[in-house]
Amino acid sequence: MSDSDFKIENHVLIKYLGNKPDILIPDSVSGIAERAFSGCDCLHSVKIPDTVTEIGTCAFSACHHLESVILPKYLHSIPECMCGCSGLNRLTLPEQITQIEEGAFYGCRNLTSVTFPESLRKIGVVAFADCGLESVVIPDTVEVIESGAFYCRTLKKITRYGMTFTIEEISDSNQILASAKLLKQYSENPASDEAAACLKKKKNFRLLFLMDNEYFIKFLNTGKYFTRRTIDKAIQLANQKHYYDKQMLLMNYKYQHFQNTGRKLKL
Numbered sequence: 001m002s003d004s005d006f007k008i009e010n011h012v013l014i015k016y017l018g019n020k021p022d023i024l025i026p027d028s029v030s031g032i033a034e035r036a037f038s039g040c041d042c043l044h045s046v047k048i049p050d051t052v053t054e055i056g057t058c059a060f061s062a063c064h065h066l067e068s069v070i071l072p073k074y075l076h077s078i079p080e081c082m083c084g085c086s087g088l089n090r091l092t093l094p095e096q097i098t099q100i101e102e103g104a105f106y107g108c109r110n111l112t113s114v115t116f117p118e119s120l121r122k123i124g125v126v127a128f129a130d131c132g133l134e135s136v137v138i139p140d141t142v143e144v145i146e147s148g149a150f151y152c153r154t155l156k157k158i159t160r161y162g163m164t165f166t167i168e169e170i171s172d173s174n175q176i177l178a179s180a181k182l183l184k185q186y187s188e189n190p191a192s193d194e195a196a197a198c199l200k201k202k203k204n205f206r207l208l209f210l211m212d213n214e215y216f217i218k219f220l221n222t223g224k225y226f227t228r229r230t231i232d233k234a235i236q237l238a239n240q241k242h243y244y245d246k247q248m249l250l251m252n253y254k255y256q257h258f259q260n261t262g263r264k265l266k267l
Helices: 172-187 193-199 213-220 231-240 244-257
Strands: 006-009 012-016 022-024 045-047 068-070 090-092 135-138 157-160 163-166
Touching (some): 172 193, 172 213, 213 244
Parallel strands (some): 022 045, 045 068
């Protein structure tokens, strides 16, 4: 590949002028300008050298046939640079990334998985919205997750603070991510009055059903969340929402604690 394929000024790649599908950006480049590759449908793969420390907004936006990107290892922030890259299916995030900014990978519909480094601190608004992600594991180091960061119709599971939640509706991800830290704290003492008061509220109650079974059983066995009066409604809700594993756990709990008695037995 010739350097004539690139317009470079003061070590900043201003524009890609070529038409090759697989490119290696020259080591002389330290930055990539806004929209440098935007709309280049010829691109299939890009390797960005470690000399690059900054990437401009929309640098690779709407490159619909771009499938693979290797990002530089000294990059600390990823801007809205690959939105609309609907063909992107392979992505390696550098170990030193601290933030992924608003809309960074919005609309990357073939992106089905991503591994986040422990260095990550922030994930911006709609950063991965409308992607093809099926599950995500978010490191405990992430301090900020902004609205709609994982607003994906394909998303089925989120793991946060060691707890795995099942996504049933697209809006679940926002509620789970907003509540995950609190739920983790409550899971360490699920019998506390504070935990019961919070999770028995109508807006939060459904979160119990989205927990993985290990944590659901911990809350269930405290005896604070379901009464003889509410257990049948909970079983019906679990059936309606197709939480069949939770339904079986609730039915077993009802049989053990409420069967043939007018009061709840002590555990």
